[in-house]
Amino acid sequence: MSTVTDRPPAPPETPAPVPAAMRRAAGRKRRVPYWLLLPGIAWLLVFFVAPMIYQASTSVQTGSLEAGFKVTWHFATYWDALTEYYPQFLRSFEYSAIATVLCLAIGYPLAYTIAFRAGRWRNLILILVIAPFFTSFLIRTLAWETILADGGFVVQTLNQLHILDLTSSLGITQGDRVLATPLAVICGLTYNFLPFMILPLYTSLERIDGKLHEAAGDLYAKPFTVFRKVTFPLSMPGVVAGTLLTFIPATGDYINAELLGTTNQKMIGNVIQSQFLRVLDYPTAAALSFILMAVILAMVMFYIRKAGTEELV
Amino acid sequence: MTHDSSGGEVILSGISKRYGAFTAVHPLDLTIPQGSFFALLGASGCGKTTTLRMIAGLEDPSSGTVSLSGEDVTALPPYKRPVNTVFQNYALFPHLDIYENVAFGLRRRGIKSVKKQVEDMLELVELGSMARRKPNQLSGGQQQRVAVARALINHPKVLLLDEPLGALDLKLRRQMQLELKRIQTEVGITFVHVTHDQEEAMTMADTVAVMNGGRVEQLGAPADLYENPGSTFVANFLGTSNLIEAEVTGTSGDDLLLVAGGQKLALPTARCSAKTAVGGRVLAGVRPEKISVAHRDDEDSIADGRNRIPGRIVDSSFIGVSTQFVIDSPVCPELEVFVQNVDRDSRLVPGAPVVLHWNPAHTFGLDAAQDIDAGVQEVEAA
Numbered sequence: 116m117s118t119v120t121d122r123p124p125a126p127p128e129t130p131a132p133v134p135a136a137m138r139r140a141a142g143r144k145r146r147v148p149y150w151l152l153l154p155g156i157a158w159l160l161v162f163f164v165a166p167m168i169y170q171a172s173t174s175v176q177t178g179s180l181e182a183g184f185k186v187t188w189h190f191a192t193y194w195d196a197l198t199e200y201y202p203q204f205l206r207s208f209e210y211s212a213i214a215t216v217l218c219l220a221i222g223y224p225l226a227y228t229i230a231f232r233a234g235r236w237r238n239l240i241l242i243l244v245i246a247p248f249f250t251s252f253l254i255r256t257l258a259w260e261t262i263l264a265d266g267g268f269v270v271q272t273l274n275q276l277h278i279l280d281l282t283s284s285l286g287i288t289q290g291d292r293v294l295a296t297p298l299a300v301i302c303g304l305t306y307n308f309l310p311f312m313i314l315p316l317y318t319s320l321e322r323i324d325g326k327l328h329e330a331a332g333d334l335y336a337k338p339f340t341v342f343r344k345v346t347f348p349l350s351m352p353g354v355v356a357g358t359l360l361t362f363i364p365a366t367g368d369y370i371n372a373e374l375l376g377t378t379n380q381k382m383i384g385n386v387i388q389s390q391f392l393r394v395l396d397y398p399t400a401a402a403l404s405f406i407l408m409a410v411i412l413a414m415v416m417f418y419i420r421k422a423g424t425e426e427l428v
Numbered sequence: 429m430t431h432d433s434s435g436g437e438v439i440l441s442g443i444s445k446r447y448g449a450f451t452a453v454h455p456l457d458l459t460i461p462q463g464s465f466f467a468l469l470g471a472s473g474c475g476k477t478t479t480l481r482m483i484a485g486l487e488d489p490s491s492g493t494v495s496l497s498g499e500d501v502t503a504l505p506p507y508k509r510p511v512n513t514v515f516q517n518y519a520l521f522p523h524l525d526i527y528e529n530v531a532f533g534l535r536r537r538g539i540k541s542v543k544k545q546v547e548d549m550l551e552l553v554e555l556g557s558m559a560r561r562k563p564n565q566l567s568g569g570q571q572q573r574v575a576v577a578r579a580l581i582n583h584p585k586v587l588l589l590d591e592p593l594g595a596l597d598l599k600l601r602r603q604m605q606l607e608l609k610r611i612q613t614e615v616g617i618t619f620v621h622v623t624h625d626q627e628e629a630m631t632m633a634d635t636v637a638v639m640n641g642g643r644v645e646q647l648g649a650p651a652d653l654y655e656n657p658g659s660t661f662v663a664n665f666l667g668t669s670n671l672i673e674a675e676v677t678g679t680s681g682d683d684l685l686l687v688a689g690g691q692k693l694a695l696p697t698a699r700c701s702a703k704t705a706v707g708g709r710v711l712a713g714v715r716p717e718k719i720s721v722a723h724r725d726d727e728d729s730i731a732d733g734r735n736r737i738p739g740r741i742v743d744s745s746f747i748g749v750s751t752q753f754v755i756d757s758p759v760c761p762e763l764e765v766f767v768q769n770v771d772r773d774s775r776l777v778p779g780a781p782v783v784l785h786w787n788p789a790h791t792f793g794l795d796a797a798q799d800i801d802a803g804v805q806e807v808e809a810a
Contacts, residue, residue: 324519326517326519327521327522329486329506329513329515330513330519331532332486332506333484333507333511333513333579334512334532334533334536334578334579334582335536335537336507336532336536337507344532345521348523349523
């Protein structure tokens with residue numbers, strides 16, 4: 116030890132009051148998180164809150180493009196829109212629900228395999244799952260026009276296997292056509308939203324400790340019981356996230372119905388799009404958007420309540 | 429899956445496990461008697477956990493058979509074997525509460541009324557009030573007890589414990605050692621316990637198998653293994669040993685006469701596991717607590733017929749009940765000695781010349797052809 120430290124340090128000349136500069140610095144530090152939030156909040160205000168308010172006001176306006184629209188609190192637009200377009204609403208939910216179930220049926224085994232059985236192929240398969248995103252949504256959907264083309268390989272095979280007879284009797288195909296039928300739209304939706312199902316499923320399955328499977332087996336659970344009692348319940352956060360990420364955008368989608376269906380397969384997204392861009396009936400389009408949003412919100416709340424995943428709520 | 433806990437004898441015959449070119453367990457024969465508390469002790473990677481997993485059915489043996497109370501179960505999947513496992517880190521089901529975790533095995537076997545059994549079992553492990561909590565709301569020690577209860581409720585013929593106390597802190601570990609021993613005595617089920625902690629194995633088990641490099645080095649009662657280690661690995665892994673390289677000069681009665689660094693030593697022939705011949709070399713071992721330390725000035729007061737080694741104190745640490753000395757001697761570079769703090773000799777400080785002496789009967793002999801430091805590193809790593 117040097118001699119300097121043998122003496123106690125000299126007391127400061129004046130008792131140091133907390134300097135104002137330091138207090139300001141502390142205040143700045145406390146405000147840092149808010150500054151970091153600012154870009155996000157600004158973005159949401161400009162591109163989410165403002166358009167919402169604008170559309171909400173549009174939905175209760177009356178008028179025409181030539182005369183201009185005025186807020187007249189004309190709530191009847193909502194009722195009119197609903198009564199006129201409820202078939203498209205119902206169809207949207209129907210197609211979207213079927214596509215979601217198909218995504219779950221196709222995606223779960225795949226996610227399970229990637230998580231538990233793929234070994235060194237895991238990353239390759241994950242890349243293949245994401246690979247379609249490298250192509251535009253539109254191109255991928257157009258490709259299905261070719262895949263499902265009349266007399267094409269897929270349709271011929273389905274026809275020979277008499278699967279088309281079955282689907283026709285269910286009313287989702289017509290004769291020996293798949294294109295321009297509900298099945299084509301559902302196939303498109305399933306294909307396009309499958310990665311949104313697989314990725315959250317994979318994430319929640321991958322998190323499950325393999326020891327739990329061993330423990331369940333050790334406690335007399337047969338392999339399928341292990342799945343039913345341990346694996347599946349523990350993957351529920353992934354199931355809920357996956358179904359929501361599939362169902363919500365699929366309900367509002369209009370590209371698949373536009374490209375793979377006919378006027379008989381129009382979904383609510385198609386109606387909203389044409390009201391906005393072709394008919395130019397802005398109040399009806401806005402009202403339809405709000406109805407869709409409200410119904411989806413209600414369904415999602417109910418679903419999460421039922422599925423009971425604490426992690427998501 | 430039977431409900432009687434009798435007949436829990438485990439016989440492993442010629443069982444081995446290979447992963448490609450690596451042999452985790454060399455062909456192994458082991459009989460674990462019914463009702464015993466059996467420990468597989470060794471450093472990580474010695475094959476103890478693999479052996480346990482082969483008994484549980486979680487690992488398929490590359491050769492050999494596993495039989496439980498006379499029945500060959502080698503081909504049975506885990507869910508058909510009458511054994512249960514307490515996993516390392518417990519592997520409790522996070523989505524089920526404590527009650528359902530404990531009831532899991534009963535429900536899988538189709539037992540409808542589980543309430544009484546589950547409550548009794550939670551009482552046995554003193555967790556009755558925690559029944560409706562989720563595992564992550566419990567402390568490590570409580571989770572450990574749930575894991576034991578979840579396994580024991582099925583009345584397995586054999587309970588397998590894979591490092592069950594590894595995740596607990598020292599104090600809790602001591603407490604749980606006694607607790608597990610109490611439960612084992614109470615239920616009388618065969619326990620097979622895997623651990624790397626030699627103290628834990630010695631405290632709890634009736635029989636300890638010390639494993640090293642995929643083989644059982646030595647098998648026996650804890651005191652027997654400690655007093656008569658059969659190899660340098662066991663001598664160093666179980667506690668500490670002073671191993672002195674010596675040359676055999678002859679015999680005298682029941683003793684072998686040795687010379688090490690010019691110092692004459694005696695070793696009971698019966699306690700030497702190595703083959704010896706005059707002129708051959710052996711390792712003479714003695715446990716640190718068997719040795720007495722006398723200041724060089726008092727050398728004359730040491731009784732005749734005791735082994736003695738001169739040396740100098742290099743280091744001494746006072747740890748309450750005893751003082752640990754490290755002594756440098758021409759016979760052996762670093763001898764460890766533990767002396768009970770009965771009458772402390774103030775002259776025994778680092779630098780002091782001393783004479784170490786002990787009863788020749790406390791010496792054991794090992795084959796000098798082995799690595800003298802085998803098993804030392806592992807203890808430090810653990």
